[in-house]
Amino acid sequence: MRILIVDDESGVRQMMADTVRRFDDSYEVEEAEEGEEALRMLDESFDLVITDIRMPGMDGVELASRIRERYPDIIIFMLTGYAEFEYARAAIRSNVSEYLLKPVSVQALREAIAKAADTVRGRKEAERISRLREMALLEKRVQDLLYELPLPYYDEWMFPEYDAVGVLSFVIEDAEEGGTIRFAVKNVLGDVLSGFGVPLVFVEGSHLTCVLFLKDGHASPEDIASRCADAVRATLRRTIRAGIGGVAKQLSEVSGLYWRSLKQLGIDRPAVPIAGDGTEQGTDGMLEPRGEMHHLIRQTIHILETEYDQDITLSGLAERLYLNPNYLSTLFKNETGTTFTQALLRIRMEKAKELLRTTKLKIYEVGSRVGYADSAHFSRVFKNHENMSPYEYREKYAQA
Known part of the structure; x- marks a missing residue:
């Protein structure tokens, strides 16, 4: 934290600066002997100004007002004596954060600066998070541009x-x-x-x-x-x-x-389906990766075909492939004509039907093998998809 101490009494100013430096090695403390000098020294990198209220020329109240106009985020402490209490109230109306009665105790100064440091840390962390969010959104918008997705007009400011x-x-x-x-x-x-x-x-x-x-x-x-x-x-x-x-x-x-x-680089451009629903299926109803299909979608389909029994999500798969989830979702729909969720459901249902036809596994065991830990949930999903329960499907189609 950068701190500027402003006081026309050099002994008081230097003693306070030395005291503040001992509070924390990370505090960077500078000094000014009057308001005009302080304004010349200030920039946005300062976090805290501690100024005496009574100084020749520009006093502390005017300095606080000028700082607030130029650097609204800088925290201001005012040093005042008992005789200047009413005058100090004007400083508080100038958005001064604290006023400290002279002579200032070390403990009071330590506590006030610690409070200011917490405020500065919180503000900088919020700014850091905001910058990260803006950067993440910018990256997403640029990725969207790469794949010809439209740019919302209200996001143009971020470029x-x-x-x-x-x-x-x-x-x-x-x-x-x-x-x-x-x-x-x-x-x-x-x-x-x-x-x-x-x-x-x-x-x-x-x-x-x-x-x-x-x-x-x-x-x-x-x-x-x-x-x-x-x-x-x-x-x-x-x-x-x-x-x-x-x-x-x-x-x-x-x-x-x-x-x-x-x-x-010899990398093919993804093909976009042009007719029908864009989905090619094999004889078993599964998604068939086409030769001209984007390699990322071929890889996604392979993962779905081999890991359908696991807790697989779009966001988790996008992370594995180092992709933005929204981009993967859009590319998957463009390439296959169906959504990621619909594709995973179709694969699981085809696998479940195969197990019901060809094995004597219990219904809950079939559900578990295709990614449903809850037997009742599996039965509901199966019935919604096939218009019959797993038991009814087995009775109708099971091999002798």
């Missing part, structure tokens, strides 16, 4: 100032899919790209994609990609290969740059 937007994608040579090396590469790319503009780096299934908000006079995408490759080689001793999407002036062009960057 950094830019004159152009560049898109680069990278693959790591000889990297295992899902390996942690991708996140190390992401950090290096973020550091390098920060020198050219405001970057957002996404780790996707087979590659990393960088969206860079640029100002006029920026380097060429080829030069930027070369710098990125050199940095990864020097820092991590790994080789990355770049797909250069290029640079555009409008956010609406970002998706085209993205697909161009993937094409250079």
Whole structure:
């Protein structure tokens, strides 16, 4: 916490500064002997001002008022004597947080500063969380742009100032899919790209994609990609290969740059269903991953087909695939014509019907094997899906 002590009596000022420094090594304490000097020294990095109320020239009340106009978040303490109590009330009306009677006891000063420190910590933590939320939302909106999802007009404010937007994608040579090396590469790319503009780096299934908000006079995408490759080689001793999407002036062009960057890397653009419900089924009613289907959706379907008996959720699966859940949901619907929840239900019901037909497992055992710990819940879901209970289905279709 940065603290400025303002008092025209040098002995009082220095003694208080030394006392405050002993309270906590992290306190950074500076001194000013009058109001004008204090205003010249102040900036937004100060958290607390402790000022005497009576000083030649600009007094403490006027200083507090000027601070409040310029730096409304700075906390202000006022030092006053008993004879100045009524005058101090004017300071309180100027949004002074505390007034301390002189001579100030060490304990009173310690408690007041500790209270201010708690307020500053709480405020900074709230600001940090707010920035993280804004960044998470910005990342989601940029990912949506990559996949041609519409941008809500009311979210346009969150984008950094830019004159152009560049898109680069990278693959790591000889990297295992899902390996942690991708996140190390992401950090290096973020550091390098920060020198050219405001970057957002996404780790996707087979590659990393960088969206860079640029100002006029920026380097060429080829030069930027070369710098990125050199940095990864020097820092991590790994080789990355770049797909250069290029640079555009409008956010609406970002998706085209993205697909161009993937094409250079030999990564197919996801196909979007065009007719019917878009769902291809095998003879057993299960989802069939098509060759042109996005590799992330093929991977998702494989997981559903093999882990349907577990507690599997969209958010949990998105985390495993390093994706935004909303993006995975939208891509899944576009690629399969059905929702994630509907697909999982269909798979579980097909597996349950197979077990009912071909085994003598009890109903609750069948439910457990397809991901339903509650037998009654399984029976309700099955009946809603098949228009008959599991028992009725077995009676009708069980093999002799």
